[in-house]
Amino acid sequence: MRFALTAEQNDFAASLRKMAEAAKTPGVVRAWGTGDSAAGRALLGQLAEAGALGLTVSEDNGGFGAGPVELIVACTELGRAAVPGPLVETAAAIPALLQALPDSALAAERLPELAEGAKLGTLALTASAGANAGRAAGAATALDADIADLVLVAEGDRLALGAAGDLVTSVDAARRLFTVTAGETLAEGEGVAAAIDLAFDTAALAAAAQLLGAGRALLDTSVDYVKQRQQFGTPIGRNQAIKHHLANAHIGLEMAQPLLYRAALTLESQADNETRGRDISAAKLSCGEAAYQAARIALQVHGAIGYTAECDLSLWLTKVTALRSAWGTPAQHRARIAAALRAGNVA
Numbered sequence: 543m544r545f546a547l548t549a550e551q552n553d554f555a556a557s558l559r560k561m562a563e564a565a566k567t568p569g570v571v572r573a574w575g576t577g578d579s580a581a582g583r584a585l586l587g588q589l590a591e592a593g594a595l596g597l598t599v600s601e602d603n604g605g606f607g608a609g610p611v612e613l614i615v616a617c618t619e620l621g622r623a624a625v626p627g628p629l630v631e632t633a634a635a636i637p638a639l640l641q642a643l644p645d646s647a648l649a650a651e652r653l654p655e656l657a658e659g660a661k662l663g664t665l666a667l668t669a670s671a672g673a674n675a676g677r678a679a680g681a682a683t684a685l686d687a688d689i690a691d692l693v694l695v696a697e698g699d700r701l702a703l704g705a706a707g708d709l710v711t712s713v714d715a716a717r718r719l720f721t722v723t724a725g726e727t728l729a730e731g732e733g734v735a736a737a738i739d740l741a742f743d744t745a746a747l748a749a750a751a752q753l754l755g756a757g758r759a760l761l762d763t764s765v766d767y768v769k770q771r772q773q774f775g776t777p778i779g780r781n782q783a784i785k786h787h788l789a790n791a792h793i794g795l796e797m798a799q800p801l802l803y804r805a806a807l808t809l810e811s812q813a814d815n816e817t818r819g820r821d822i823s824a825a826k827l828s829c830g831e832a833a834y835q836a837a838r839i840a841l842q843v844h845g846a847i848g849y850t851a852e853c854d855l856s857l858w859l860t861k862v863t864a865l866r867s868a869w870g871t872p873a874q875h876r877a878r879i880a881a882a883l884r885a886g887n888v889a
């Protein structure tokens with residue numbers, strides 16, 4: 543099977559890339575990490591105008607009615623630029639959750655403002671929300687809950703409004719995690735649990751796309767650096783060992799991309815939960831490991847400068863480290879794949 547984007551999808555990706563480059567995202571990311579979200583909100587507003595936040599929101603709810611493929615196209619570019627904010631939550635998880643609820647009123651009420659970028663949303667899954675929660679124990683946390691206009695908490699088969707608590711230390715300063723407590727119940731029941739599972743898988747897919755984009759940014763940065771950095775009068779990129787390292791990073795990312803596309807098509811086809819979970823876990827795991835490999839190699843070829851906070855490379859290194867364990871750790875996704883294999887679900 544050959545996976546290839548259409549001309550329109552490639553044009554959409556190019557427009558988002560230009561928008562992020564014009565915003566000079568390293569400065570935006572650093573400001574966001576200190577709690578100054580003004581530049582980030584402005585950038586997110588531009589991205590929303592381009593349709594990035596309302597892609598999977600139906601036209602009836604004020605969005606564009608696009609599918610998972612368009613979602614991963616956008617998230618790959620947002621990951622490449624390390625755009626901060628609750629993007630996965632606003633553009634992927636919450637639309638999937640609210641539109642899958644038995645009662646469509648919440649989606650009609652909440653999604654239009656998220657799709658147009660007027661508001662940001664975030665979502666916390668508690669340990670009681672099942673294996674998909676991605677958390678073993680402890681208080682639920684939500685990304686940017688202090689500035690999000692809509693904070694949701696999913697607990698088992700219950701969806702509630704949430705309130706932000708304390709800031710939690712994150713390896714990525716720009717991923718500002720807050721504890722949240724559940725308040726008013728919005729929906730409850732068996733159909734809600736299924737919607738929460740779908741929201742988790744959609745978020746994991748979007749995070750996988752962000753990881754692929756971040757990995758490509760790390761590889762591109764490393765290639766540019768080794769062409770310029772000289773040792774003994776020769777660019778270090780001429781060293782065969784460095785070429786091999788960068789080639790390995792490239793191969794890892796190239797191998798992960800088809801799994802990401804396959805997972806998006808599986809989600810779009812509304813396959814059964816087991817097939818959906820297997821394919822999305824494969825995509826999250828492969829994109830996360832490929833991006834992590836690219837991060838390690840980038841750090842190695844940059845030398846000590848890569849460790850410094852002043853070097854922009856550090857923004858992508860910490861982003862990959864944090865995203866790799868967000869929306870399910872590698873061990874949790876491996877477990878889902880292994881369960882699917884043991885059950886004979888290998889088509």
